[in-house]
Amino acid sequence: MILFAAAESSPYEASGETVQTITFKEDQCNPSKTAIKCCICLKTLKKYLPIINAKINKKINSICRPNLYLWRTCRSIAKIVKNLVIKGYFPGSPRRSCIKYKMCKRID
DSSP: OGGGGGOOOOOHHHHHEEEOOOOOOOGSSSSTTTTHHOOOOOOOOHHHHHHHHHHHHHHHHHHHTSSSTHHHHHHHHHHHHHHHHHHSSSSSSHHHHHHHHHHHHHOO
């Protein structure tokens, strides 16, 4: 996938923004309890979700910025659509996303 071929550094480091990450106990990767592909999925999503989100926001700004009169409307509509798409592909925590893509098993 092209989305995961990002640079090693986070886009937040370059812009000076800080990112607050929330980790749940179930999101921790424990190789003895889960399969290797589940651990890879969890680590990949934790690392690249903020990068994907920042790239989408940058693209939204580049599309909406030239249209000065409708900038706020364009941006608000694009953010609503972005949130729906992100929640569709990545529902909730990284663990839920990996369960959705059948990389991890559900823990009940």
